[in-house]
Amino acid sequence: MFDSVVVPAADRVEAWTELTATALMPTRIRFVGPGDFGARIRSMPFGAAHLSALSYSPLLSERTPQLIRQSDPELYQLALVTSGRQGVEQARNNVLLEAGSMVLYDSSRPFSASVHAGVGRADSLVFQFPKRLLPLPAHRIGRLLAVPLPADNAMSRLLAQFLTGAAEAHATYAPFGLVQLGGIGIDLVTAVLSHHLDGTPAAASATRPGLLFLRISSFIEEHLSYPLSPAEIASAHQISLRYLQRIFQEQGTTVSAFVRGRRISHCCKDLADPAKQEVPVHAIGARWGFPRPDDFSRVFRKAVGMPPGKYRATHTTVDQPA
Numbered sequence: 001m002f003d004s005v006v007v008p009a010a011d012r013v014e015a016w017t018e019l020t021a022t023a024l025m026p027t028r029i030r031f032v033g034p035g036d037f038g039a040r041i042r043s044m045p046f047g048a049a050h051l052s053a054l055s056y057s058p059l060l061s062e063r064t065p066q067l068i069r070q071s072d073p074e075l076y077q078l079a080l081v082t083s084g085r086q087g088v089e090q091a092r093n094n095v096l097l098e099a100g101s102m103v104l105y106d107s108s109r110p111f112s113a114s115v116h117a118g119v120g121r122a123d124s125l126v127f128q129f130p131k132r133l134l135p136l137p138a139h140r141i142g143r144l145l146a147v148p149l150p151a152d153n154a155m156s157r158l159l160a161q162f163l164t165g166a167a168e169a170h171a172t173y174a175p176f177g178l179v180q181l182g183g184i185g186i187d188l189v190t191a192v193l194s195h196h197l198d199g200t201p202a203a204a205s206a207t208r209p210g211l212l213f214l215r216i217s218s219f220i221e222e223h224l225s226y227p228l229s230p231a232e233i234a235s236a237h238q239i240s241l242r243y244l245q246r247i248f249q250e251q252g253t254t255v256s257a258f259v260r261g262r263r264i265s266h267c268c269k270d271l272a273d274p275a276k277q278e279v280p281v282h283a284i285g286a287r288w289g290f291p292r293p294d295d296f297s298r299v300f301r302k303a304v305g306m307p308p309g310k311y312r313a314t315h316t317t318v319d320q321p322a
Contacts, residue, residue: 003040012037016056023052024126025075025107026067032058038121044170046182048218049129053167057121061113068108075107076141077128078149078189080163084122087114093146102149102156104141104193106131111146125163129186133215136190140197147196155195159188179219179236186215212237213247217258224263224289230255263288264303267296271308272315281308 002019004012016039017029023043031037039056079088081097088095088103090111097103105111108131115122134141151160166181173181216237220228233255234244248255266288270276276284285296285308300308 001040001042004038009037012039020061023050024077024128025063025073026071027061027063027113028067029062030060032060032116042167044167045178046166046170046185047179047222048133048215049127049182049185051163051167051170051185052126052128053123054126055121055123056115058115063107063109063111065110068110072108074131075128076104076131076134076189077107077126078102078104080125080127080160082123082125082164084115084120086122086124087116088112088146090146091142095146095148097148100151100160102151102160102192103146104144104149106141106145109145125167127163127185127189129182129189130218133186133218134190134193136193136197141193144193144196149192149196153195155188155191159185159192162188175223180238183215183237212239213251216244216247220259220262224259224266225287226289227291228259228289259289260299260303263290264300267300267308268304268311268315271312274316277312277316281312284308 002015004016007015013029013031016037017027019041020027020029023041037057037059040054042053044051044053079086079097080102081099083099085099086097088097088105088111090105090109095103105113131138149156151157162185166185170178216233219236220233230244231241234241237244244255248258251258253261267284267290270279270284270287271281282293282296285291285293285300290296290299297307300311304311306314
């Protein structure tokens with residue numbers, strides 16, 4: 001949560017630019033009347049997805065080609081304007097949005113977003129997620145960038161209600177519940193975009209197992225320090241344990257082997273990092289889901305072929321003085 005009123009006036013623009021670069025994506029921001037600038041953001045994780053509630057005075061925000069070359073999180077963002085009017089330009093489309101309208105934009109393409117002077121503060125909800133999780137072809141999605149998506153049909157209204165309700169009740173959800181809601185949000189976005197492309201909801205049945213694998217693997221990556229069991233992973237994604245196992249079998253692995261492999265990979269990276277030489281071996285294991293040192297040593301030796309201490313001594317490269 002950030003509110004510009006707690007920051008000295010001279011530092012507000014810089015603070016807002018840095019914060020939105022982290023919570024959303026890096027943009028170049030210019031405020032109309034910076035002395036009167038006011039902004040607020042509440043950032044809420046939903047598993048692989050993220051929801052931000054924003055309010056700000058007139059501004060111009062630009063995602064430039066240079067910023068894209070420097071850093072591209074490869075995200076789609078869907079914004080729901082909740083009050084005021086906002087302009088968005090991307091992919092040669094330029095739209096002025098009223099309250100209740102939604103718009104999609106892509107972090108990998110230049111865009112500008114603006115709130116013009118004289119219209120007061122504007123408020124919006126921004127739902128963002130990795131582009132790879134949207135089961136629709138990128139060339140088709142390109143047709144909807146910076147195109148108004150009015151909430152004039154049942155699916156769009158449902159998405160708007162979902163975003164509003166998720167923002168209001170975020171603090172009441174358990175971690176696994178947040179993951180489930182993030183998946184539901186992405187499914188709703190998929191359905192809304194499909195409706196605007198074809199006039200019909202997306203079936204996406206053929207891509208569902210692959211899409212689920214991406215979501216589940218992202219979930220596992222974010223929760224490696226927790227005692228993840230296949231049953232808990234299945235429950236978090238509202239699928240049966242048997243279906244979860246089948247999804248991973250189609251990828252040539254098992255759930256437990258995938259989790260263990262990701263944990264060992266992170267341990268190897270940390271053990272070989274010169275900046276972490278002072279961190280005890282058992283602490284690195286505990287950080288990545290191996291709370292018992294003996295278990296960590298046994299599993300690591302079996303996977304890598306040597307104990308973690310020897311791996312550190314063999315693979316760490318420390319710069320020597322000239």
